[in-house]
Amino acid sequence: MASYSTNEFRSGLKVLLDGDPCIILENEFVKPGKGQAFNRVKLRNLTSNRQWERTFKSGDSLEAADVIDHEMEYLYTDGEFWHFMLTDGSFEQLAADAKAVSDVLKWLKEQDVYVVTLYNGAPLSVTPPNFVELEVVDTDPGMKGDTAQGGTKPATLSTGAVVSVPLFITIGEVLKVDTRSGAYVNRVKS
Amino acid sequence: MSNTLDQSWKPSASLDALKSRARQLSYVRDFFASRGVLEVETPALASHGANDLNIDSVDVALAPLPGVGSSKGWLQSSPEYHMKRLLSAGTGPIYQVARAFRNGERGVRHNPEFSLLEWYRPGFDDLDLMAEVAALVCGWLELPMPERLTYREAFHRYSGVDAFTASDSGVAQKCERWVGKELAVRLTRDECLDVLMSHEIEPALRHLPPTFLCHYPASQAALAKTSVSEGMTVAHRFELYIEGLELCNGYWELTDATEQRHRFDFDNQNRQAAGKPDMGIDERLLAAMESGLPECAGVALGLDRLLMLKLGTRDIADTLSFPVERA
Numbered sequence: 001m002a003s004y005s006t007n008e009f010r011s012g013l014k015v016l017l018d019g020d021p022c023i024i025l026e027n028e029f030v031k032p033g034k035g036q037a038f039n040r041v042k043l044r045n046l047t048s049n050r051q052w053e054r055t056f057k058s059g060d061s062l063e064a065a066d067v068i069d070h071e072m073e074y075l076y077t078d079g080e081f082w083h084f085m086l087t088d089g090s091f092e093q094l095a096a097d098a099k100a101v102s103d104v105l106k107w108l109k110e111q112d113v114y115v116v117t118l119y120n121g122a123p124l125s126v127t128p129p130n131f132v133e134l135e136v137v138d139t140d141p142g143m144k145g146d147t148a149q150g151g152t153k154p155a156t157l158s159t160g161a162v163v164s165v166p167l168f169i170t171i172g173e174v175l176k177v178d179t180r181s182g183a184y185v186n187r188v189k190s
Numbered sequence: 191m192s193n194t195l196d197q198s199w200k201p202s203a204s205l206d207a208l209k210s211r212a213r214q215l216s217y218v219r220d221f222f223a224s225r226g227v228l229e230v231e232t233p234a235l236a237s238h239g240a241n242d243l244n245i246d247s248v249d250v251a252l253a254p255l256p257g258v259g260s261s262k263g264w265l266q267s268s269p270e271y272h273m274k275r276l277l278s279a280g281t282g283p284i285y286q287v288a289r290a291f292r293n294g295e296r297g298v299r300h301n302p303e304f305s306l307l308e309w310y311r312p313g314f315d316d317l318d319l320m321a322e323v324a325a326l327v328c329g330w331l332e333l334p335m336p337e338r339l340t341y342r343e344a345f346h347r348y349s350g351v352d353a354f355t356a357s358d359s360g361v362a363q364k365c366e367r368w369v370g371k372e373l374a375v376r377l378t379r380d381e382c383l384d385v386l387m388s389h390e391i392e393p394a395l396r397h398l399p400p401t402f403l404c405h406y407p408a409s410q411a412a413l414a415k416t417s418v419s420e421g422m423t424v425a426h427r428f429e430l431y432i433e434g435l436e437l438c439n440g441y442w443e444l445t446d447a448t449e450q451r452h453r454f455d456f457d458n459q460n461r462q463a464a465g466k467p468d469m470g471i472d473e474r475l476l477a478a479m480e481s482g483l484p485e486c487a488g489v490a491l492g493l494d495r496l497l498m499l500k501l502g503t504r505d506i507a508d509t510l511s512f513p514v515e516r517a
Contacts, residue, residue, distance in 0.1 A: 007294065018370075028297060028298070029295070029296060029297025029298075029299075029300055030297070030388040030389075031244070031295060031297075031300065031384075031388070032384050032387050032388060032436060033429070033436055033439050034242060034244060034245070034410060034412055034439060035244055035380070035381075035383075035384035035387065035388075035410075036244050036377075036380070036381040036384045036385075037244065037294070037295065038369075038384070038385060038388060040368075040388070040389070053368075054368075054369070054370060055368045055369045055373075055385065055389065056369070056373070057369075057373060057376075057377070057381070058294070060373075
């Protein structure tokens with residue numbers, strides 16, 4: 001298995017730490033003038049999605065993690081697995097389990113394209129595009145003329161996601177939503 | 191990243207930063223001229239590299255020359271050995287603006303080639319020299335005079351550990367939160383102290399006015415005298431920290447050639463154990479010390495880092511015309 005020495009550390013590198021695949025976010029070289037050199041590294045655990053910090057003795061190595069990102073179209077769920085297909089024309093399909101899709105579930109729409117992160121060939125996590133377009137399936141009745149300023153109300157989207165929307169939004173409209181913040185962006189003309 | 195490649199011929203420092211660097215250099219030269227300290231130059235390429243365990247000199251292959259024993263030379267990590275030979279030859283107080291080289295060191299505060307201001311003051315002890323460093327640095331940066339903090343007090347205050355009396359396992363335990371259990375047990379005591387220095391002390395010093403750390407543990411004496419203070423053997427070594435940035439390293443210099451030989455032997459054993467090249471012993475330096483290195487204090491100060499503080503930047507690349515990736 002390939003490994004990376006501290007002097008190869010850079011952001012984006014995928015490594016195994018304590019048995020979990022992690023991505024390096026930041027790498028800082030620290031060394032008191034006469035002292036031992038260390039690399040102070042910020043990482044994100046790709047399994048738990050948690051950020052952590054760990055310091056390594058300069059010259060030490062970490063095993064490379066077999067992690068690769070693929071663009072894949074979401075097809076359907078059978079209740080136990082969520083099925084995705086590669087968009088490279090190979091039609092190859094992969095099944096992600098509930099853990100891999102837990103963060104993306106509320107943005108998951110059939111035929112949309114997602115980034116599926118594979119670890120040792122199996123889906124580890126699924127990342128939505130920054131913006132998705134989803135239909136409103138439930139919200140309080142809209143109020144006429146209330147287009148400019150004023151309050152907001154909750155709206156339930158086709159995926160089950162609940163977002164805060166302006167008062168004029170009605171059931172059946174399609175909204176553009178920012179998946180990073182969960183914020184309403186605008187209405188989409190259908 | 192073709193864009194990066196296209197731009198890499200350009201300096202990473204702004205024109206203003208380059209002008210500031212030039213002003214800093216004249217300031218330094220004026221400072222020493224007014225105090226009667228002689229500017230000298232010594233070799234950057236020499237037969238021996240530093241013996242310190244944690245300093246890796248850059249080795250250079252040399253074509254054979256008459257009178258030169260080795261085909262391997264070393265770019266100097268500081269001009270210390272040569273300047274001590276000059277002092278032993280009777281130069282009196284001297285300073286040098288030197289290019290120094292340390293292999294593998296690159297980060298926001300490190301570049302493998304850097305500018306080092308090093309000076310020696312016969313008749314000074316560490317306290318006298320700290321006062322002179324303070325005058326030079328705080329005069330240039332227009333900062334209040336630094337305070338002094340012992341290494342032991344700094345660790346007590348900011349790491350909650352006694353760096354002198356805590357057990358090795360106690361110090362290692364303190365490091366676990368940074369390096370994990372597995373690495374903590376593999377580190378030596380001094381390496382553990384270095385972790386705490388980088389991760390706990392330096393960040394705390396960021397919020398303090400300029401501070402001299404002094405009275406280091408004897409195991410980190412390097413080329414400094416030691417003495418007993420409050421029942422502990424302390425090294426007469428000091429470092430100046432400004433905004434958490436380590437700016438200089440000074441000693442009340444060891445002048446005893448026999449003790450120096452012991453320390454070099456010990457360093458070389460540690461280097462071998464760590465799989466690093468044995469630096470041998472620079473016999474010319476020891477001969478100079480035997481013939482009489484005057485009682486003196488000396489200090490090395492990073493000029494690029496001093497300029498970082500002057501410019502208010504956290505990245506050394508902003509002070510360098512071309513950092514190593516562009517050189």
